[in-house]
Amino acid sequence: MAIVYTLGRGLYVNMTNRCTCNCTFCLRNKTDHIGSAGRLLWDA
Numbered sequence: 758m759a760i761v762y763t764l765g766r767g768l769y770v771n772m773t774n775r776c777t778c779n780c781t782f783c784l785r786n787k788t789d790h791i792g793s794a795g796r797l798l799w800d801a
Contacts, residue, residue, distance in 0.1 A: 761770050 761768065763769070
C-alpha cells in the first residue's frame, strides 16, 4: 500500500482508500497505478 508517492515534481499523500469509485475522473477506472506508487491500494 502506497501512503506517499511522487508524480512528476509533486509529492502526494493517500489519506484514505474509502470512496465510491463513481467520479468521472477517477483513476481507478483507467489504471492500477500512478507515479511511483506502483499498484494502487484498492481491490474494489
